[in-house]
Amino acid sequence: MDALNTLKEPFPTEVLPLLDFGSADGRKDGFLEETFVQTTFVKQFLQDRHSIIVGQIGSGKSALFELLKNKSKKLSVYRGRFIVPVEEAISFQLLRRFIHDEFADHDRKLIYKLIWKFQILYRLCEEVSKLPGFPGDKGEKQIRAFLRDVKSKEFDESVIGKIKGLLRNASVEIKTKVSEAPISIKASFSGGHEGQSKQEINLDRIFRHVVDSLENRPSGRPLVIIDRIDTFVAGEDYDTQREFIEALIEVDDDLDVSHSFIGRKIFLRADLFSRLDYEALGYDKVNDNTLRIGWTDIELLYFFANRILVAFKKHNILTEGDVLLSTDLSKYHLSGISIVRMIKIIPLSVRKKFFNFNSINQERDASLHEKLNKSIITKAFPRRIFHKDSSLNEVDIDIFDFLLTHFKDGHGKVTPRNLLTFLKQVVVVSATYYEENPDQEVHVKNIGGDWEWELFKARCVYGAYCKAKEEYIRNISKVGDEWTKYFATFIGRRANKKTIDFGWMKSITGLDDERVIAFIAYLDHIGFLYVIETHPDVKKRKYRVPIIYMPSPKG
Structure with missing residues (x-):
């Protein structure tokens, strides 16, 4: 021919x-649907067998989230679903302080699980309340009452703000179960109203109302999609983030058993996902439920x-x-x-x-x-x-x-x-x-x-x-504001240096040992370094800068 x-x-x-x-940026890409590539990963994604979606920065997680959110015809399997986006950018510093200040006597991992069930339920209730004819029965009136109780003028609209407002402005006890383990928290903030009878908010009961409501409506089976919870943080905030995400994975597993009608898709960064505590989560179970984004x-x-x-x-x-x-x-x-x-x-x-x-x-x-x-x-x-x-x-x-x-x-x-x-x-x-x-x-x-x-x-x-x-380096320097100053120092001092190690990084940044380790972890997270010599002691590992981030030869 x-x-x-x-x-x-x-x-x-x-x-x-x-x-x-x-x-x-997949969230702002007007050509996303028109230029969609049905990769091997996408074909697997359309099988709807996994709730955890893992990928590197720039691999297409946000793009896929956006296609789901907009019910793209490219993802035909999900077009008839009742899509519920959860895309709140969590402040892990505020979350850590909140747990420390208000729930010091509780197991914080249990509180993280309760927060996740609360957040997922609240978003489901919000979307159900927008359906025609709502509220149509007693169960939907219970949903409306839950939304009304959660509203607070005193605090912001974040999930932390909602829980603060609910517990501070009313005499309530919030209850739920995760993996048959009961969790409850009571109003204990200063400013609570003494002598009031306790109002019980049972999250699982409201979940059942949501399921009943959607099963009786033509809106389709719900699919909760969760993104923007894996921004880079370090130190204590990183520990909080990791535990918070581990709690989400346990809640996901619990919902699969207790409310399987409610589908979930959780989008996570690959480097963070690899560092979760699999001994507690059960590696085989989590791995079987995970789909990794890849491009041939x-x-x-x-x-x-x-x-x-x-x-x-x-x-x-x-x-x-x-x-x-x-x-x-x-x-x-x-x-x-x-x-x-x-x-x-x-x-x-x-x-x-x-x-x-x-x-x-x-x-x-x-x-x-x-x-x-x-x-x-x-x-x-x-x-x-x-x-x-x-x-x-x-x-x-x-x-x-x-x-x-x-x-x-x-x-x-x-x-x-x-x-x-x-x-x-x-x-x-x-x-x-x-x-x-x-x-x-x-x-x-x-x-x-x-x-x-x-x-x-x-x-x-x-x-x-x-x-x-140069643009890649500029973009990467803005990923974590905390490290901008040190990143600029690193770029200015590296020249054509081929091997990067802990000692050299400490000498140019002047940071203490823990912060140097965190900074190197940040560079590894953004793909700016890769390990060429592994060692159990992170201070003895050696790294190299990939060609895409090496300075261009002059002349």
Whole structure:
């Protein structure tokens, strides 16, 4: 199936500044659904067999959460569900103080479990109260009463504020069970009303009212989705966070038994998840209920290609039909398509519309899928680019090898977020190049049997990579405000230092031993370091900075 040249001639470079590839933040990405990649992980996710979803920073956790929240048609299994988002950013410092000040005589892990059941129940009740005809029966009136009791003008709307307000402004006892262990807390804050008879709030009874309400309505089975509880913290706050998340996992297990009608999806950071206390939780049980987000090389290229195609389609530069017609697919024996393609009496515009990626059975040949993705990329990118080694030598490299090796973080992963940031930088640098060189036109050439533009010059691509690295470092420096000062010191002093250890880090930061260990843990968490020499004593471990965060060679 010889390729036909259907590409625009020349390429309209004035469009480059207008290209939109979407946002690196899944919560703000307007192209999220349009550029969705059904990875192997997604296929497993659609089986709905796991409630714990684990992934690295930038791997797509927030994007998946957002798709669920908006009932995306891409996640068809969940579209008929009653989605209940829980996305409160917890202050673990406030949580720790709250538990210490008000529940010093209680087992804090039990209080964490009660807080989680309370939070999940409150959000369920909030969403049920928005349904038409609410309240429709005695049970729903009990739900309304619970919501009314929780409202407090004195405290904020956080889960801590709600519980404070409930216990301080009323004479109540909150009860529940987790794994058959009873938990209860009573109003004990200063300012409580002495002599009042106790009002009992039994969370499990209200859970049953929620289940009854939803079973009798056409709204669908509930699915509680939980995110934003794993921001990076250190020291005592980290211990609180870890115990709080462990309590959530136990509550999840309890709900699976006591209220299995209520589905759950909990999104967690991989590095934090790996450090939970599995001896207490039961590793086999938790592991069996956990789905880890992962991207294969082919899936990453699909993500990259899809972003290019969607952006180009918005400006009528490239369509699926253009890709299929201008790419040599002779070895794939697409005989029926070849015949239609060659009938010259059919206008080219009609043939282009006829051709789309759904007109061929991609599942029958994974290599065809990969070929099309690579073809989209090389419509704009040169097939070979260069990078500079530590001796400032320009080393020739295949564009796909470059994409799959030069963006690995300290976890050994290439994330869609980093690839998207790079793509946007390539366009910015290239747009500037063409503005400064108005005599340069981009023409179509036949390269290896495919018709391609020479749009992104090799030097522009490398320059964009260097700028993207600077942006990655800027973004990472803002992950934890507590460490901004020390991160800046680290960046300023590291130069081309290849090995990082505890002693060197202590010498440049001036922190005490515990804080140095916490800072290194932070850098490991954000993928800025990876261990090259393990040791039981964290002070004796050695680390290295991955290539994506190494300074670009000057000169």
